[in-house]
Amino acid sequence: MAEVTRKRDKPLQVNPVKLSQPMGATLAFSGVDRCMPLMHGAQGCTSFTKVFFTRHFCEPIAIQTTAVTDALAVLDGGGYSIVESVKNICKKTSPSLIGLHTTGLPETRGDDLRGVASKADFPLVYVNTPDYEGGFESGWALTCKALIEQLVAPAATVNDNKLVLLPHVSLTPIEVERIKELIESFGFNVLALPDLSTSLDGHLGEKQTALSSGGISVEEIKALGNAGLVISVGESMRESAKVLLQKNAGMRHHHFSHLQGLEASDSLVELLLAETGFNGVTPKVERWRQRLQDAMLDSHFSLGQTRILVVGEPDQLAGTCRILHDAGGRVTLAVSSVDSPQLEKIWAKRVLVGDLEDAEAAADEYDLIVGNCHCKALAHRLRKGLVLRGFPNWEEVGNPLKNDLLYEGGAYFLYETANVAEEMRGKTV
């Protein structure tokens, strides 16, 4: 398995891939219906985050800031600005939940979030997400955990038909929808937490309101405790599953480090067959499995001669590197935004916790890049092929509908990547 380099000897990040914890938290809260994410800090973090996601999803993004200012930064313990924020938000909108998450500023100051939150007479979930720790993936995961801890009611009985899906941050809205559909085809009632598949999927609704629309409802979250099964996807989601299991001793949990490629997709189906006692899948699923097999064969020749760099969040790397590997692609380098226990298990020759400058320094090791839109300049300068994946992608529209998962998405992904590889080869010879 991979040779992992974790320790950075560089005193800075040059062209970072890394994104912050508060941003991950914002995105997670966006998967809750009629939620207002409230970022606690000075206003810039919120503004940057809003613009970032608006451009990535091409959707209006609901978010507010506690707008900590100079005077407050010294005097206030967070109380005033948070209470004022809640008041001002409720003047204009009627959210079902306020998602309070911190940035580095109040954390440096040592604000007592729990204390302030306990006094708010409004449905509010709080989570500490300093941006000098962790990253995008952990911010999302911590928020999911906080939603469960603070909202889900403990239960003693289970409903065997009810299933909770805990997706990691890098799964696109359509990918979450596809997982839900597959599980639903086995007769389950699936609830995803958070659920971007109905909130940031690019639907054209009555978007006049300043709140998120779609997503899992607060009522649904509160009632998750009686689900019979929990499925977590991505190493970062293990903690969330753990706290959910504490709400009900009768719940059962299954974990998948990712759902990309033939084997991972098979293992989810195997599990569902075993759980339900079904002896087959729908004809559609069967067809797509055959198509994925075919896609692996059709693309193996091209991918087999391609050396690939994959850039992204750890859980995303796990799946992407695996499916490429399975079709013969040689992932020579994976650049991870942050550290994760998942890194050793990644199907790549070398895994590096680093930035795009590191990727540039290793330019002779790969021909094709799978990564975010910051990789475009890199690909251009180094004359490499590029498949745009991950956050941010400001270069292309349609990000919510990009599907690389399970049988169907896997087939499309392999075709797309093989085609880019061929096109690039055509240019360089």
Next chain:
Amino acid sequence: MSSKPKIKDLLDESACEYNKTKKQACNAPRPGATTGGCAFEGAQISLFPYADAAHLVHGPITCLGSSWETRATKTTWPGRDLTRMGFTTDVSLNDVIFSGEEKLVKAIDYIMAHYAPTAVFVYSTCVTAMIGDDIDFICRQGAEKHGIPMVPVHAPGFVGSKNLGSRLGGEAALQHLVGTLEPETTTPFDINLIGEYNVTGDMWQYRHLLDKLGIRVLATLSGDGRIKDIRCAHRAKLNVIVCAKSLVSLTRKMHEQYGIPSISLSFYGKRDTSKGLLAIARALGDPGLVARTKKLVAYEEARLEERLKPYRDVFADKKAVLNTGGNKTWSIAAALQDLGLEVVATAVKKATGDDRARAREYLGEKGVLMMNPGVEQARLIDEKGAHLLLAGGRSLYTAIKKGIAFADVNQEKKKSYGGYDGLLNLAEDLKNALENPVFKLVARRAPWQK
């Protein structure tokens, strides 16, 4: 001595129209009811287009991770364009506890060894300002060690808005760069362009006209800028503030320190571009130059008219509602009028008193100045029979509901609308919007809803 500017002085800027009447901070942020960026963002915007300098953000990952490569500040700098790169110390918990100074020193050394910039801007951010890292000292030391200017920029997000940050960025440049080098030559027609950031190449839409007139752009703050030039900026004959209120205090100080007068103008639309060129010529006080400028303006206007002809029919009898902020409330309105559109309303909610007055001037008595555009725009579209809504993304749904064309004026723009040539870009975009069937189609009811 710390180079930290006195924020209060900047807020009380006497040269700022807005503050004359209102003794309150510009856009003071309100918890839970705030939009817009922080001072750090503003500072970065004002200094960013120096493509030959490294912009090092001293803070945790949020400040840079979400923002690098967001601004298309184009440059002619032949070396590696450092504005396309993100540099951050990415401070961690350890640095927060034990100080991030050591990391910052090493980061500067690293940048010098690998990228050889002509200057380094070091931006403090909320966390590093809070833990008290001494960026003044580190910059002074770094400048001595490496022999190039290193500019501490004190604009952590919590001091205020983007606008204030731009002022702070300007202050930093004034304090650490302006006047530190002498130009090789000077001319009687040397000017500085202040507050033009060359986003999407705006500056290039009119710079060649200045060249033609023999007006030399000595330095910019900071569109397509060079560190060497801004260091010489004190020898200019005139400061030209382009479409920006945020740098008036900088130009006032340059007037006090170096005796450079300043004028403020806009290069948006035909009339304003012409007026702007003439204003520069007059301010430089040379009758020959004024005469030449008049000739050039007449020539350019005729040439533009010729090229606008195909659009005239499309825009005749078309009415537009404009919902934006700041100087765009009137500058875009003027440009629209230049194209032959009737601007029936413009939003002035986020505009200064000065901007409001100009909006009234351009729209005339009949034009509506919307104080509450969110509510008013839908009604006005009906009442006035508007065909086009120009606004920020969220208003798209208003346009769709009304079945009229929409153009986003707040999005990170991709094309320049500046100068005479930019007006053609605007015309083309608006023509495409008006002719696009999509706005009517997406509002179509589903077969099962009929």
